[in-house]
Amino acid sequence: MELLLILVLGLLYAGGIYMILRRSLVKLLLGIILLGNATNILIFVLGSLTKGKPPVIDADFKIFQDVYADPIPQALILTAIVISFALTAFAIVLLKRVYALVNSDDLDDLNTPEEEDI
Amino acid sequence: MIDNHILAPVFIHLLTAIVQLIAWRKTVTQRFLSIGGTFLGLLIAIRLFTKVYNEGILTMNASNWDAPFGIVFVADTLSTTLVLLTSIAGFAVSIFSATGLSRQRMRYGYFPIFHFLLMGLNGAFLTGDIFNLYVWFEVIIISSFVLMTLGGRKAQLEGGVKYMAMNILASTFFLTGIGILYGITGTLNMADLALKIQLVQNQTLVGITSCFFIIGFGIKSAVFPLYFWLPSSYHTPPSAVAATFGGLLTKVGIYAMYRVFSLIFVPDEFTKDLLMGMAILTILTGAFGALIKTNIRRLFSYLIVCHIGFMIGGLAMFNKAALMGAVFYLIHDIMVKTNLFLIAGVIRQLGGTMDMTKLGGIYKEYPKISLLMALVLFSLVGIPPLSGFWPKIYLFQAAFEYNQYFYVAALIIGSFFTLYVIAKMWSEVFWKDPSSDEVIEDKFKPLPLFRKILLILPICILCSVTLFIGLNAEAVIQVTERIVNQMLDTRPYIEAVLGK
Numbered sequence: 048m049e050l051l052l053i054l055v056l057g058l059l060y061a062g063g064i065y066m067i068l069r070r071s072l073v074k075l076l077l078g079i080i081l082l083g084n085a086t087n088i089l090i091f092v093l094g095s096l097t098k099g100k101p102p103v104i105d106a107d108f109k110i111f112q113d114v115y116a117d118p119i120p121q122a123l124i125l126t127a128i129v130i131s132f133a134l135t136a137f138a139i140v141l142l143k144r145v146y147a148l149v150n151s152d153d154l155d156d157l158n159t160p161e162e163e164d165i
Numbered sequence: 166m167i168d169n170h171i172l173a174p175v176f177i178h179l180l181t182a183i184v185q186l187i188a189w190r191k192t193v194t195q196r197f198l199s200i201g202g203t204f205l206g207l208l209i210a211i212r213l214f215t216k217v218y219n220e221g222i223l224t225m226n227a228s229n230w231d232a233p234f235g236i237v238f239v240a241d242t243l244s245t246t247l248v249l250l251t252s253i254a255g256f257a258v259s260i261f262s263a264t265g266l267s268r269q270r271m272r273y274g275y276f277p278i279f280h281f282l283l284m285g286l287n288g289a290f291l292t293g294d295i296f297n298l299y300v301w302f303e304v305i306i307i308s309s310f311v312l313m314t315l316g317g318r319k320a321q322l323e324g325g326v327k328y329m330a331m332n333i334l335a336s337t338f339f340l341t342g343i344g345i346l347y348g349i350t351g352t353l354n355m356a357d358l359a360l361k362i363q364l365v366q367n368q369t370l371v372g373i374t375s376c377f378f379i380i381g382f383g384i385k386s387a388v389f390p391l392y393f394w395l396p397s398s399y400h401t402p403p404s405a406v407a408a409t410f411g412g413l414l415t416k417v418g419i420y421a422m423y424r425v426f427s428l429i430f431v432p433d434e435f436t437k438d439l440l441m442g443m444a445i446l447t448i449l450t451g452a453f454g455a456l457i458k459t460n461i462r463r464l465f466s467y468l469i470v471c472h473i474g475f476m477i478g479g480l481a482m483f484n485k486a487a488l489m490g491a492v493f494y495l496i497h498d499i500m501v502k503t504n505l506f507l508i509a510g511v512i513r514q515l516g517g518t519m520d521m522t523k524l525g526g527i528y529k530e531y532p533k534i535s536l537l538m539a540l541v542l543f544s545l546v547g548i549p550p551l552s553g554f555w556p557k558i559y560l561f562q563a564a565f566e567y568n569q570y571f572y573v574a575a576l577i578i579g580s581f582f583t584l585y586v587i588a589k590m591w592s593e594v595f596w597k598d599p600s601s602d603e604v605i606e607d608k609f610k611p612l613p614l615f616r617k618i619l620l621i622l623p624i625c626i627l628c629s630v631t632l633f634i635g636l637n638a639e640a641v642i643q644v645t646e647r648i649v650n651q652m653l654d655t656r657p658y659i660e661a662v663l664g665k
Binding site: 138 | 311319343
């Protein structure tokens with residue numbers, strides 16, 4: 048299971064970095080999303096995967112007697128997912144507005160000289 | 166010591182923003198609320214600062230969960246000083262925004278977002294949990310995205326794309342670093358991390374993890390290979406927004422670096438060399454970039470980059486004198502850079518443009534305002550006895566002591582080029598006769614007196630704080646010394662948080 052996840056996150060990182068190095072706005076967005084997901088899986092893997100061992104102490108004991116699944120990485124990922132959801136939503140709207148104004152998908156076209164306005 | 170008032174600087178801005186959301190589209194009400202809210206925030210920050218200065222480090226455990234398990238908020242001298250400076254800058258910017266911003270932007274929620282940004286900044290300074298720091302960073306960047314693009318001009322949106330992409334990337338790096346750090350230590354509390362990181366067998370892995378933090382915070386604070394987004398986006402938003410960004414946002418990156426690299430990863434030789442190399446190149450590229458710019462705000466953007474190098478260099482040497490210089494410079498820089506962008510906004514009102522080649526003759530028209538601006542520019546350059554001068558003494562002294570001659574050279578070049586570009590700007594904008602074929606549209610003169618005062622008052626406030634820092638350097642040095650002692654000896658911080 049861990050090996051599979053490591054391969055997946057490697058692929059996601061590689062794909063994400065490739066995408067943000069492209070010049071297209073859409074690929075930039077996809078790259079950012081892929082990198083974000085790769086990071087989430089990385090945290091998941093680093094929290095050391097444990098199957099079927101919930102972090103619940105038996106009624107008779109005061110401390111854990113066995114290995115247990117760490118709940119913190121999952122809480123972290125949940126937070127990170129919510130945040131990246133908001134950021135991605137904003138990014139999509141921004142890129143759509145930019146596309147409507149510039150009428151180009153190429154990042155190199157985003158160099159209009161400054162307009163004067165307060 | 167446990168004290169729940171630590172979070173007051175965060176809550177006051179949250180509260181202001183919520184009340185402003187209720188008064189949606191009522192721009193006059195929002196203006197009064199904003200000035201009132203930032204003023205209250207300033208009072209709270211002063212109270213917190215004096216309390217921490219007199220009583221030592223204060224902590225607050227969220228929901229009463231004990232330190233390494235729950236989220237903890239810590240107010241030590243470094244955090245409270247930065248909260249105080251943020252509050253002063255926020256107060257000044259909110260007065261300036263009341264007239265220096267188009268009504269259209271206010272109608273679409275400028276003020277609530279501005280307060281959410283201040284909330285995020287105060288939260289980032291006060292938290293003692295590294296994942297919570299990430300969350301505050303996200304609060305800051307999402308507010309800053311909206312402020313950056315509010316108004317929807319073409320140049321603004323284009324700047325916004327670069328700004329957004331680089332900042333999300335920085336957060337991804339930071340989050341990756343946190344993930345690995347949690348994987349090797351099993352804790353997120355910064356004080357606990359400081360203890361656990363020493364027990365890790367594989368110190369090379371720790372070194373590699375610290376590189377993620379250098380890249381993440383490096384993008385945010387705009388150091389050498391990662392600064393390109395700053396000059397290509399900071400000249401686009403309105404001046405009030407640019408002032409908040411220029412004065413405060415890059416400094417959060419610097420604060421995070423100071424905190425993480427003094428508490429968690431104490432710099433080893435490799436990290437010191439890396440940071441020093443980055444600092445020197447940041448100073449040089451910022452200085453050379455500023456040389457060729459004719460737009461005032463682009464010039465100031467490069468000066469931000471240049472002076473970030475001074476502060477990183479101080480951290481790279483990591484000894485008392487160098488850190489004293491760096492922290493003092495940070496205090497001075499927040500005030501001056503905020504003021505610079507406000508001045509750029511006023512110059513635009515006076516001359517109708519920010520292009521130095523088209524401006525001219527402002528000194529003849531407005532001698533008093535020009536002299537006020539000159540004081541700020543002198544502080545930036547570091548004419549003794551103004552505020553930019555004192556930190557440089559410490560930086561030079563430390564650099565000579567530890568044989569960092571390249572850094573000495575970079576400091577001299579950086580300071581000299583700052584002087585040169587400011588002198589050039591002064592003669593172009595204030596002294597030169599305006600060319601006769603350009604029609605200068607003075608938007609300042611027809612304004613009613615009250616609005617004129619609202620535009621100039623924030624510059625006066627920040628300028629008087631800068632003068633205080635410069636002329637009463639003794640007091641600032643005492644605060645700085647306490648900050649640096651807490652950075653070098655982190656035991657009081659760890660004891661305060663973990664209660665050992």
